[in-house]
Amino acid sequence: MPIVSEEHKRQRRNHILLSAQHCFAKKGYHITSMDQLVQHSGLSRGAIYNYFKSKEEIYLELMKGIVTREIEPIESQIKTLPTNLEKIAYLFDHYYQLEPMCEEQKEAFFVQLDFQLSASRNPDMMTLLDELHKNMKFELVKSILQEGKEAGELKLNIHIDIYTHMFWSFIDAANMQRILFPELPYQSIIRDQKQSFLTKITK
Amino acid sequence: MPIVSEEHKRQRRNHILLSAQHCFAKKGYHITSMDQLVQHSGLSRGAIYNYFKSKEEIYLELMKGIVTREIEPIESQIKTLPTNLEKIAYLFDHYYQLEPMCEEQKEAFFVQLDFQLSASRNPDMMTLLDELHKNMKFELVKSILQEGKEAGELKLNIHIDIYTHMFWSFIDAANMQRILFPELPYQSIIRDQKQSFLTKITK
Amino acid sequence: MPIVSEEHKRQRRNHILLSAQHCFAKKGYHITSMDQLVQHSGLSRGAIYNYFKSKEEIYLELMKGIVTREIEPIESQIKTLPTNLEKIAYLFDHYYQLEPMCEEQKEAFFVQLDFQLSASRNPDMMTLLDELHKNMKFELVKSILQEGKEAGELKLNIHIDIYTHMFWSFIDAANMQRILFPELPYQSIIRDQKQSFLTKITK
Amino acid sequence: MPIVSEEHKRQRRNHILLSAQHCFAKKGYHITSMDQLVQHSGLSRGAIYNYFKSKEEIYLELMKGIVTREIEPIESQIKTLPTNLEKIAYLFDHYYQLEPMCEEQKEAFFVQLDFQLSASRNPDMMTLLDELHKNMKFELVKSILQEGKEAGELKLNIHIDIYTHMFWSFIDAANMQRILFPELPYQSIIRDQKQSFLTKITK
């Protein structure tokens, strides 16, 4: 029974988090009420509180999951690539070729954006955001640039931290624009960005 | 009497909007309660409702004001510049040299970011945001690029709409990063962006 | 306007506290819901929260008021009595002659009893209870015994703290019994207690 | 099998009741949640509901047990004493020499106090309380006084009901004070009470 139960619990948690992702993306964290979440998830009020102790906890867990699910497949893809330059190129392609974004990805980006703003006013959230970014997103790019430098593929005088932030700055901005003004053709802008970034860091 | 009264009304409205800018920037629109606004403005609940019919109206009016106050001084500066290339360069410098941003500007950016997200879920807000951006921000850059093309300063094959969005995409991304990660040194990134943008559009 | 308003506010607070006294006495603090209080007071939910910031605050304020209203008239009566022995006798008579207790007094005793039990599990309440008892009830009797000793009316070897507690112990027990078993004839028991107490302390 | 099962059931019930005594004493009946009871007992929610049909039933059964366990050993001790005066004296000593009270006794008193207050607002509980007191506590003392009178040990003109209540009134008051103000030295007060009570009833 514990095995069935544990698996069941994991599924329920995920179901709730997915519902939350949908609701928070559609309406925003603050506007989404627990009752809306209850309604959308098809569970009862109490059931949700059996899995998460507050609305905020759902938000935090959701964020963790989103970043993890965003980064993990990238990480495993990147391991298969021979050079660090190709890895960086893959990263651009991965994000830029998300066009057309599927609904689930749009939702995930929305929630991230929403969370970033909320976090800037809430220390608890900021702590989590820092951790997630530092440990997952930033670390990913940073280590590629580092290894690229060490392997002699990249210029030695580039400042790794700055270029790491630069990379994510491009990605975030592009995603934000895509979400806010979905009708615009970003493909051409994006190709430029990739070229210019790669040129700058390559020997 | 009507003249004094009108002036008084204008001042009161501005005072409320400034309070709102401060509160919304610090805590976000949804988290800021009318009571906090009342407290910060020093007015009474009723007084505020005499000038604005709802919290949302304050938000909308605030946004209009912020964008107007952001763009108008730029527009008048730009009129004094002889070439369209210089105008674009000035725009980059204007935004990028805001370092260090004064509190009021930070607040204004925060409110804009917050508003953009809210707007993406609220048709009324989206309508206003579109108007403001289309009529003010986008139009500003678009007309410079247009005139630059016509004057033979800029390449003829650039797609104006795309480059206009590209410009604002840079600015927004930079501002977002500055707000969310204020400790990072963006000056060097930004200089690059300006150079690369100007290079691309110049003949 | 402030004067009218202040008086009005005082009246509303008192009205809420009286409602609370009634409800808490009838059902107990934990069982009485805010909505019952709202219903009984005839006000709205929000109105009550304009005057008190939580249900617990109402409880604490109510207790303060009850003890104050219980002790103040006694204190002013006692000032008019010439000897300390008469003062103590008056105290017994005051409590014992409350028969038949009026509804308001019964309610007040109930709330006190209820509060004492709640307080024994809640540090905040215990602090208040201690203060109220130490500063009002205990101090009242203690100072009479003290002065009686100094004036030579009472035995010199009685332990004041113990006799003070003994006094209140009688009163509390009698009130509890009267509330819980109202049909019993306590007058005769009580007369005994008074006599025996007075005999013990008198020279 | 049924015999083992019956014994097992009895043990489970007792285990639950003991847990309840502990929890109700520590936090009070209303504040203690079923989950706390579940946690403390180490059983499951369902298990508890197999033995008791509601939280209130646990409370009622607990009270019955407490009073029974309090009175039964006294009754058997009293049977061994030759005179009714000694029996009454024993009763005083039994309660007053509970100093220092063991944790289990403190808990039991707390629950009784808590129950008395709850009962005063709940007819079901009041019925039980009346039964328990009338049939066990009051009857115990009453019959001693009755027999003492008949045996010629005690004064003939004492009113048995009143003195019975007087006795329990002392005990309850002392216990209440001991629970609420545990640091106070009641031994001396108590010795007085015993003496004065015995004197009054003895020929």
Next chain:
DNA sequence: CATGAATGAGATTTCATTCAT
């Protein structure tokens, strides 16, 4: 116009109890 007390819908959370397994 200004005030701020009042409103009450609605938000989050708790918890006694049930019931499928």
Next chain:
DNA sequence: TATGAATGAAATCTCATTCAT
């Protein structure tokens, strides 16, 4: 019997807005 996930009524509290003064 035993389990504990699920239920949903109900509790506390908030807050945008109104309106009598």
